[in-house]
Amino acid sequence: METYGxxxxxCTDQNEERQRISLNAKGIAxxxxxxxxxxxxxxxxxxxxxxxxxxxxxxLLYILSIDRLGRNYKEIQDQWRTLTKIKSxxxxxxxxxxxxxxxxxxxMGTFIADLVLQILSFVAENERDSIxxxxxxxxxxxxxxxxxFGRPKKPVPEDFAQIVGQWERRELDMREVLRxxxxxxxxxxxxxxxxxxxxxxxxESGQC
Numbered sequence: 001m002e003t004y005g006x007x008x009x010x011c012t013d014q015n016e017e018r019q020r021i022s023l024n025a026k027g028i029a030x031x032x033x034x035x036x037x038x039x040x041x042x043x044x045x046x047x048x049x050x051x052x053x054x055x056x057x058x059x060l061l062y063i064l065s066i067d068r069l070g071r072n073y074k075e076i077q078d079q080w081r082t083l084t085k086i087k088s089x090x091x092x093x094x095x096x097x098x099x100x101x102x103x104x105x106x107x108m109g110t111f112i113a114d115l116v117l118q119i120l121s122f123v124a125e126n127e128r129d130s131i132x133x134x135x136x137x138x139x140x141x142x143x144x145x146x147x148x149f150g151r152p153k154k155p156v157p158e159d160f161a162q163i164v165g166q167w168e169r170r171e172l173d174m175r176e177v178l179r180x181x182x183x184x185x186x187x188x189x190x191x192x193x194x195x196x197x198x199x200x201x202x203x204e205s206g207q208c
Contacts, residue, residue, distance in 0.1 A: 005062045007035040019064045022094050026062050057088035064094050076121040156191050
């Protein structure tokens with residue numbers, strides 16, 4: 001029997017140290033500790049998939065909390081079933097002792113573990129939805145205060161009007177225009193549309 005540990009953080013700038021410390025305390029060999037630093041939106045995770053291939057019947061897998069197995073109720077349930085039924089491995093959820101398949105072999109123990117799993121999976125999904133809603137509300141509030149999101153807008157050069165004029169008169173080809181503006185083609189055309197819109201507005205205002 002081999003003992004494994006799995007750690008997941010949802011993005012590369014999160015610290016996995018808390019999970020790592022808890023798993024190291026279980027005496028897991030370094031080569032049996034698998035860590036994914038990426039979104040949990042699906043299970044195309046390289047380390048998790050690599051671990052699944054190594055797991056053999058009778059092996060033991062430690063995770064710190066149930067939400068390391070998935071983002072929502074269905075994913076957690078599916079992965080639990082894959083690990084315990086298809087791979088025939090034991091799972092121990094460190095922060096929830098009732099979810100330890102080694103001690104839930106009888107009918108009552110299995111019933112309690114399944115019930116706890118369903119409740120915790122549901123709670124994990126609800127908490128994730130609540131976090132997402134709070135984030136969305138925060139973004140709406142920030143936008144109302146004038147906070148801008150996304151990459152900064154690429155500025156146009158001071159002589160953009162002159163460059164456009166030369167291009168329209170075919171004195172410059174597109175490659176030279178893009179070099180002078182330090183833009184890709186799509187950005188240039190976007191800025192060109194904005195430039196023409198502003199000019200048209202000014203011309204219409206001047207005619208009034």
